[in-house]
Amino acid sequence: MAVVTLEKVVKRYGPLDVVHGIDLDIAHGEFVVLVGPSGCGKSTTLRMIAGLEDISDGTIRIGDRVVNDLPPRDRNVSMVFQNYALYPHMNVAENLGFSLKIANRPKDEITQRVAEAAGILGLDDLMDRLPGQLSGGQRQRVAMGRAIVRHPDVFLFDEPLSNLDAKLRTQMRTEIKKLHQKVKTTVIYVTHDQIEAMTLADRMVIMRGGQIEQVGSPMDIFHNPANLFVAQFIGSPPMNLADGVVTDAKTVRLENGMELPLTADMAGRVAAGTAVVMGIRAEEMVFEGHGDAGAQSTRVDITASLSEPLGNESLVFFEFCGREWVCRMFDPRPVEPGESLGVHLNMDRVHLFDKTTEIRL
Amino acid sequence: MKRKILSPPVLLLLPAMIIIVAVILLPLLLSLYTSFTPFKLTRPDTFYRFIGLRNYERLFTDVYFWAAFGRTFVVLTIALNVEMMLGLGLALLVNRAIAGQRTLRTIMMFPMMFSPILVGFQFKFLFNDNIGLVNNALQSLGIAQAIPWLVDEYLALFAILTAEIWSSTSIFAILILAGLMAIPRDPIEAAKVDGCTVWQTFRHITLPYLMPFMFIAMTIRSLDIARAYDIVQIMTAGGPARRTELLWTLISRTGYVDANMGLANAMAYISIFLSIFFTWYFFRKLMAARRYMGGAQ
Numbered sequence: 001m002a003v004v005t006l007e008k009v010v011k012r013y014g015p016l017d018v019v020h021g022i023d024l025d026i027a028h029g030e031f032v033v034l035v036g037p038s039g040c041g042k043s044t045t046l047r048m049i050a051g052l053e054d055i056s057d058g059t060i061r062i063g064d065r066v067v068n069d070l071p072p073r074d075r076n077v078s079m080v081f082q083n084y085a086l087y088p089h090m091n092v093a094e095n096l097g098f099s100l101k102i103a104n105r106p107k108d109e110i111t112q113r114v115a116e117a118a119g120i121l122g123l124d125d126l127m128d129r130l131p132g133q134l135s136g137g138q139r140q141r142v143a144m145g146r147a148i149v150r151h152p153d154v155f156l157f158d159e160p161l162s163n164l165d166a167k168l169r170t171q172m173r174t175e176i177k178k179l180h181q182k183v184k185t186t187v188i189y190v191t192h193d194q195i196e197a198m199t200l201a202d203r204m205v206i207m208r209g210g211q212i213e214q215v216g217s218p219m220d221i222f223h224n225p226a227n228l229f230v231a232q233f234i235g236s237p238p239m240n241l242a243d244g245v246v247t248d249a250k251t252v253r254l255e256n257g258m259e260l261p262l263t264a265d266m267a268g269r270v271a272a273g274t275a276v277v278m279g280i281r282a283e284e285m286v287f288e289g290h291g292d293a294g295a296q297s298t299r300v301d302i303t304a305s306l307s308e309p310l311g312n313e314s315l316v317f318f319e320f321c322g323r324e325w326v327c328r329m330f331d332p333r334p335v336e337p338g339e340s341l342g343v344h345l346n347m348d349r350v351h352l353f354d355k356t357t358e359i360r361l
Numbered sequence: 362m363k364r365k366i367l368s369p370p371v372l373l374l375l376p377a378m379i380i381i382v383a384v385i386l387l388p389l390l391l392s393l394y395t396s397f398t399p400f401k402l403t404r405p406d407t408f409y410r411f412i413g414l415r416n417y418e419r420l421f422t423d424v425y426f427w428a429a430f431g432r433t434f435v436v437l438t439i440a441l442n443v444e445m446m447l448g449l450g451l452a453l454l455v456n457r458a459i460a461g462q463r464t465l466r467t468i469m470m471f472p473m474m475f476s477p478i479l480v481g482f483q484f485k486f487l488f489n490d491n492i493g494l495v496n497n498a499l500q501s502l503g504i505a506q507a508i509p510w511l512v513d514e515y516l517a518l519f520a521i522l523t524a525e526i527w528s529s530t531s532i533f534a535i536l537i538l539a540g541l542m543a544i545p546r547d548p549i550e551a552a553k554v555d556g557c558t559v560w561q562t563f564r565h566i567t568l569p570y571l572m573p574f575m576f577i578a579m580t581i582r583s584l585d586i587a588r589a590y591d592i593v594q595i596m597t598a599g600g601p602a603r604r605t606e607l608l609w610t611l612i613s614r615t616g617y618v619d620a621n622m623g624l625a626n627a628m629a630y631i632s633i634f635l636s637i638f639f640t641w642y643f644f645r646k647l648m649a650a651r652r653y654m655g656g657a658q
């Protein structure tokens with residue numbers, strides 16, 4: 001059983017705090033993804049769990065042991081590194097079996113477990129090759145194999161797919177997911193790719209500047225972002241935003257003078273006069289004649305500046321309230337730059353964020 | 362009609378070839394030839410007397426020559442191994458230094474900056490039995506008897522080795538340090554997570570990475586030490602009574618002091634095999650060690 005608990009974990013480099021006291025509980029067998037922009041402290045957090053970085057303050061528990069002062073080898077975790085970190089002078093079989101050999105396991109147990117891992121990952125034909133003779137994807141699989149032969153309590157992944165090309169990345173993503181379903185071990189996975197995070201995670205941890213912004217299931221975070229940062233970070237294309245003020249008349253008056261009616265529920269929650277940022281996702285807006293935006297929709301007129309046809313849909317860009325907005329056109333037709341279009345916003349799915357605190361209202 | 366005798370590539374390389382032939386090949390052939398003559402510098406006419414393999418035959422039964430040969434082999438082996446171990450230790454220590462690493466690196470190179478002749482004089486003085494610092498220090502520690510450092514066979518070789526090792530360990534240290542600084546951090550961290558202790562990480566990951574660097578140092582030094590004539594010549598000149606005679610002092614004495622150039626050249630040709638053997642051995646090791654490092658990410 002491997003529950004991982006972080007309590008007020010801090011990492012300092014000299015006077016500089018890079019992780020500001022984070023709390024996180026990870027259940028046994030859970031697949032948790034740490035995601036956030038570059039430099040937000042994801043790798044640092046992961047490396048503290050692995051024992052590769054000292055913990056400046058706070059407590060990390062794996063199972064019921066406090067591991068703060070344990071060296072990596074006593075934590076029974078395995079880690080997959082971004083550039084694989086294979087041992088270049090050992091062939092694939094030796095790479096896979098290395099940790100078992102170090103642990104003085106009997107020879108036939110090593111052979112058997114290496115063969116088992118090789119079978120899961122389809123490495124059987126590569127056992128005699130050196131890492132230098134493998135392709136990126138194959139190295140990646142060896143790195144994963146090396147992690148699974150140990151039957152660790154926790155798997156740690158640090159951006160394991162970022163060196164692969166787009167197609168291989170999608171394929172390996174699926175394989176990692178399957179692997180997790182097969183071995184049922186706790187996984188902590190770091191990435192800055194939000195699609196990877198959404199598809200893999202049981203639970204997502206959004207980080208920024210050494211702090212946790214939100215923890216939740218991918219769908220929960222997608223639909224109920226805790227603040228403006230999360231709303232913009234998760235989802236592709238990013239959420240459309242406009243500044244405005246809530247009025248007495250249960251509307252939001254945008255900077256361009258346009259007034260949009262709020263739902264009764266929303267109007268009840270947000271006091272009149274509050275300065276807000278309104279956000280709506282590209283999926284919640286529908287072009288006139290291209291679908292239905294629901295009962296609570298309201299129409300605005302826009303001038304398209306660009307359209308990107310994707311086949312089954314087009315992304316139409318336009319300027320709105322001084323910002324660039326993008327909207328999906330389902331069942332698309334050709335759109336010329338400069339063309340005037342009507343868009344229905346589904347006001348039921350509009351988010352309002354407090355302008356100063358950036359927290360969702 | 363003009364006929365092309367030489368193709369352009371050959372023509373362009375010709376000056377270089379001529380120089381190589383003039384300064385390397387000719388002397389080499391000449392010395393090889395003289396090893397088949399009883400050539401004495403004092404009697405030029407002996408240059409033309411061809412005596413076949415007589416010099417070589419004589420050497421094969423020459424006890425002094427083979428004693429020097431064996432001694433040289435032992436000295437080479439000890440010097441290279443000790444220098445490598447010390448160099449490795451030094452490099453590991455310097456690599457761990459958090460502050461002042463540059464300064465340490467520079468200090469580490471000091472011995473390389475001295476001429477071997479000076480090193481020879483310095484250690485001759487240090488090991489002098491009357492006025493030397495070593496005996497002086499031992500005396501203050503209560504060892505009354507003066508130790509004849511440069512007279513006793515083993516002590517003299519020990520003194521020579523000390524000087525040699527002092528002056529050349531830094532070459533190993535520098536090359537190994539270069540290797541250490543080039544080691545990627547990831548495999549070492551992976552090994553730690555994989556359950557290695559500090560020693561196991563060193564043994565299974567760091568050391569294989571350093572092997573090519575160590576063998577490069579070995580190869581360079583094996584060439585180097587086969588010509589390290591100066592230190593021995595200054596400290597003992599092969600004496601007393603040939604007790605520290607190494608190949609290069611023996612050869613130079615035979616050639617220049619006894620003026621027996623033909624015989625000296627024969628000795629040199631035999632001892633070249635020793636050099637070639639060491640160099641070939643390390644070079645092969647180097648190739649083997651490089652094989653897997655080469656293609657790796």
Ligand SMILES: Nc1ncnc2c1ncn2[C@@H]1O[C@H](COP(=O)(O)OP(=O)(O)OP(=O)(O)O)[C@@H](O)[C@H]1O
Pocket residue numbers: 013016018036037038039040041042043044045191192
């Ligand atoms: N050894 C160090 N000394 C000082 N600051 C460091 C050190 N290592 C990392 N940092 C800082 O800590 C912060 C977090 O780094 P970290 O590597 O955890 O980021 P990350 O979230 O993994 O980013 P990325 O997605 O680019 O990998 C960064 O701002 C970085 O500059």
Ligand SMILES: [Mg+2]
Pocket residue numbers: 042043044
């Ligand atoms: Mg990182």
